[in-house]
Amino acid sequence: MSVLPTALRSLTERIIESLLLITAVASIAIMILIFAYLIRESLPAIFEVGVLNLVLGEKWHSSGNIFGMRPLIVNTLLVAILALAINMSVGIPLAIYLAELSGPRTRAVLKPAVELLAGVPSIVYGFLGIIILVPYLGNTFDMLTGRSILAGAILLGVMFIPSITTICEDALRAVPNEFKEGSMALGATRWQTIRYVVLPAASSGITAAVLLNIGNIIGETMAVLLVVGNIARIPTPIYDVFDRGATFTSVIAGEMGEVAHGSLHYHALFAVGLMLLTIVSILSVIGDLARERIRRRFGGY
Template sequence: MSNRKIKEKGIESLLFACAIVAVVALFLLCIFLFRDGIMLFEKYPFSSFLTETKWFPTAKPVYFGLLPLFLGSLIVTIGAILFSVPLGIAAAIYISEIANPKIAEILKPTTEILAGIPSVVFGFFGLVVLVPYIQKTLDLPTGQTALTGSIMLGIMALPTIISISEDAISSVPKSIKEGALAMGSTHWQTIYKVTVPAALSGISAATMLGIGRAIGETMTVMMVTGNSAVIPGFPAGLFEPVRTMTATIALEMGEVPMGSDHYHALFAVGSVLFITTFIVNIMANYIKQRYRFQL
């Protein structure tokens, strides 16, 4: 066997080993998470956990209601999506198709740098700047609301959405664009009728990654959403304090006795969060494959 084949075989074996390690690590994480989460239901009914409207883990009797935490995460995530997805896709189209190349060379790295800013910095900015502004502008009792959290999460998701969407749009073959222009389409018609549909696979993946960032974010929402474990309405709930699943785990895990019902309840919340993120990833793969198949 030649040295080249030996090197190729070694690289293949290394990549295979990395893949196996990733799968095993994920499997062990699932066991660790679900094992402690399931132990809650030995004493607390599973139906109550899913449908109870109160989260009072230190009261007597205790209430481990997932509903206010899940709906809090949901309303903040929906708000972040409505804010970030249209803005992110529009920015990606501008950078890829409209902006002067010299300007695009500045904008693209700048947006990617924003992705590296720690979440606590975004949270501090939201707490000091955005919270007082929202409170004063909308005349609310407090600016720590679901709306504030949605805006901050939307800002944090923008770099991911812009970067991946721009890559997808730039990857559309020039022959497709030139063919549309040759048929008499204007530049704008080519963008929204040819280029964007051809890049939908990558754009949908970018959107799903942005949603995953919003669902899993902890520090920022903990600092700007008020952390009130109540069931939010819609759209009125956007202007009220809420508590997300991630913030609940971060706030309470360090203070609970290990092995207590409260401890296992937090693992159960983490399990639901894991399943939710897993479903989002499955949906992302489905959408990506669906549009890729059509093209």
């Protein structure tokens, strides 16, 4: 009687393993197909404009068939760096507070509130940005319009605070209590334990959260489209975050609906998508390598 359940359990395990393997292979195949499709649709623009002119060109004027991605790269980097600075300065301390300092009652209120913010659609953040943030920036800094790189950075920085907070808190809570108790037993204060024990041990998870948020910030579309101004030009000076700009995603979302199928403009937008996907993929690989190196060095969790 015991042989049949054992054989059935073994068969079930094999089926589950096969399904997981199929899922993993399918995800890799889908990623390869996406890359292949983007490359195929980008090739006409790459051949006609040239790789260097397409990637490093200083102007993007679709009406004149001038396609240079340098303004998009500069604007995307400015938005991503500022948004990540806001994101980290709020999200990581909040995660430390929730994981190490807050009491049960405080955490019972703050934790669901943070998770609830993560479920707000991006278009809602965009509407709030237009109604509240854009007029505020325009009036405060005497701008012609509040739509700017700064508005996009602030909106995205606030928008992804819940995701970085949740991942960082999980990483901090995964640190064994023995590490903390040993530090406290040696005479360290709570802050010293957090700084010199908990944070290094959880650094791989924190690094993963930061790099994941970079990809989310770069890949966000609707919220940034509504507030950034969507003008593809390099700010003068280059660090002028009060100027309007355009990111990879805002250009694709703003122009793809009006472009003629098969035109040079159409293929140039696919080249922008290929560049965006390449950057996000490289960041993911770097994130995995950095996380593994930090884990080996600190014994991270």
